[in-house]
Amino acid sequence: MRNHLSALEAAVSPGGMLTGSDIGPRYHTDTFGRSVPAPEAVLRPASTDELSRALKICHACGLAVVPQGGMTGLVSAALPRSGEIVVSLERMNRILEVDRAAATMVVEAGAILQNVQERADAEGLMFPLDLGSRGSATIGGNIATNAGGNMVIRYGMTRGLVLGIEAVTANGDVVDSTFHYVKNNTGYDVKQFFIGSEGTLGIVTRAVLQLWPRPAERAVAFCSLASFADVVSLLNQLRTSLEGRLVAFEAMWESYYGIAAALPGIRLPLSAGKPFYVLVEAASASQGEVVPLLESALGNALAEGTIDDAVLAKSETEARSMWHVRESALEVLGLKRPFLAFDVSLRLDRMEGYLADVQRQAALICADAFVSTLGHLGDGNLHVGIQYPGSDPHMPDRLKATFYRVTGDHGGSISAEHGIGIDKRAYLHYSRSKSELALMKAVKLAFDPKNILSPGRIFDLGEN
Numbered sequence: 079m080r081n082h083l084s085a086l087e088a089a090v091s092p093g094g095m096l097t098g099s100d101i102g103p104r105y106h107t108d109t110f111g112r113s114v115p116a117p118e119a120v121l122r123p124a125s126t127d128e129l130s131r132a133l134k135i136c137h138a139c140g141l142a143v144v145p146q147g148g149m150t151g152l153v154s155a156a157l158p159r160s161g162e163i164v165v166s167l168e169r170m171n172r173i174l175e176v177d178r179a180a181a182t183m184v185v186e187a188g189a190i191l192q193n194v195q196e197r198a199d200a201e202g203l204m205f206p207l208d209l210g211s212r213g214s215a216t217i218g219g220n221i222a223t224n225a226g227g228n229m230v231i232r233y234g235m236t237r238g239l240v241l242g243i244e245a246v247t248a249n250g251d252v253v254d255s256t257f258h259y260v261k262n263n264t265g266y267d268v269k270q271f272f273i274g275s276e277g278t279l280g281i282v283t284r285a286v287l288q289l290w291p292r293p294a295e296r297a298v299a300f301c302s303l304a305s306f307a308d309v310v311s312l313l314n315q316l317r318t319s320l321e322g323r324l325v326a327f328e329a330m331w332e333s334y335y336g337i338a339a340a341l342p343g344i345r346l347p348l349s350a351g352k353p354f355y356v357l358v359e360a361a362s363a364s365q366g367e368v369v370p371l372l373e374s375a376l377g378n379a380l381a382e383g384t385i386d387d388a389v390l391a392k393s394e395t396e397a398r399s400m401w402h403v404r405e406s407a408l409e410v411l412g413l414k415r416p417f418l419a420f421d422v423s424l425r426l427d428r429m430e431g432y433l434a435d436v437q438r439q440a441a442l443i444c445a446d447a448f449v450s451t452l453g454h455l456g457d458g459n460l461h462v463g464i465q466y467p468g469s470d471p472h473m474p475d476r477l478k479a480t481f482y483r484v485t486g487d488h489g490g491s492i493s494a495e496h497g498i499g500i501d502k503r504a505y506l507h508y509s510r511s512k513s514e515l516a517l518m519k520a521v522k523l524a525f526d527p528k529n530i531l532s533p534g535r536i537f538d539l540g541e542n
């Protein structure tokens with residue numbers, strides 16, 4: 079290992095490799111505070127060439143590596159495992175180019191999402207990927223996880239917001255797929271192999287992002303509703319009446335909203351006690367358009383009895399305060415630690431039956447289990463938290479196994495947007511067929527025959 083480390087240090091520019099006590103906890107601790115032993119080395123390449131040289135050495139020596147962005151991932155994928163070297167993209171964080179006419183931006187993979195959003199805004203444009211972790215998450219991490227977030231209902235997931243990618247594969251080869259246009263039917267769409275691959279097929283170094291026109295105005299409202307059927311009706315009414323201006327539709331069950339009030343700093347926009355709450359955001363290209371439109375749509379929904387009550391944010395501060403209720407999910411669920419957080423997709427017409435089943439099956443394992451639900455409902459994405467008493471060390475595994483089995487039984491996806499990583503790989507078969515798994519493994523072997531890039535994430539090559 080020592081010889082390899084010297085070679086690696088020579089491959090990167092000064093400050094490009096950390097070892098020993100220079101490796102801070104952030105390279106081996108995740109967003110939940112889970113910590114693993116420090117890696118032998120952290121590589122911090124400053125350019126694609128440096129990364130390419132370093133990976134050639136790792137490949138020749140059979141050294142496993144794991145790429146890291148902002149470490150906000152929720153499935154333990156970026157935590158180094160025994161013997162793995164960390165590759166952090168933190169020194170490759172520049173915004174390289176903005177083309178206002180074409181509405182594109184070229185960034186290095188370590189660029190922080192919020193910096194990208196702010197730069198787009200300064201250019202009169204918008205990068206519409208938005209997550210609660212925007213202040214730390216990186217574009218490389220967003221690409222590797224195909225991140226979703228708050229505005230997927232209008233702008234799609236990361237997969238649809240990336241026009242081109244540069245990545246370095248396991249053997250150090252640089253794959254240049256940095257196209258700047260949407261249409262390109264010249265064979266396989268190479269960038270898509272890397273998007274959502276959780277660092278297993280290559281390390282993304284650069285991306286060409288698709289920007290959007292910046293809305294001139296936004297309107298945010300909070301509603302309470304009596305039934306799930308009403309939530310679905312409201313979604314469809316708003317889709318129709320706002321004509322493409324609906325950008326977020328976030329549902330919160332009373333099981334979440336009711337406990338959110340206990341988190342310091344949260345101000346509930348409507349009183350607790352109703353079965354459902356929905357945060358709605360609409361945006362438009364012209365001033366003075368979307369507020370009256372949303373007001374009128376909610377007025378109609380109130381008159382028809384679809385919603386029980388509604389409040390429209392009168393200022394940016396009020397809008398942020400409403401979003402804070404939704405975006406504090408991890409903190410709210412953590413109020414009664416320990417908890418398990420799940421991220422699933424389902425057909426809308428299966429959700430009620432599914433959640434009743436989850437509740438029933440969780441109670442069979444643990445009478446005190448408390449199931450709390452919220453989610454990007456417009457995308458069919460639920461975030462489910464299960465809080466449980468911490469006395470039984472086997473409880474998390476039992477709850478997880480049951481939860482994912484029930485999700486599979488209801489035809490759901492066990493990961494809507496967070497990925498599989500290490501945490502969910504034992505349950506991947508509930509959402510993917512044998513033939514799909516075989517194909518995924520063949521792709522992995524074609525890109526990385528020595529299995530040195532993020533080994534064991536998504537699946538283990540040895541498993542059936």
Ligand SMILES: Cc1cc2nc3c(=O)[nH]c(=O)nc-3n(C[C@H](O)[C@H](O)[C@H](O)COP(=O)(O)OP(=O)(O)OC[C@H]3O[C@@H](n4cnc5c(N)ncnc54)[C@H](O)[C@@H]3O)c2cc1C
Binds near residue numbers: 151167228276281
């Ligand atoms: C408060 C909070 C809210 C969140 N909300 C959402 C949400 O709404 N939607 C959503 O989708 N996610 C959400 N997340 C999860 C997380 O923020 C995303 O998965 C994010 O895309 C991870 O980016 P990162 O830079 O932190 O990646 P990391 O956590 O560092 O890494 C994540 C994965 O990407 C790989 N990776 C990182 N950089 C690269 C690279 N350059 N090349 C190849 N692989 C790489 C890692 O190896 C790992 O597999 C949330 C997390 C938190 C803490």
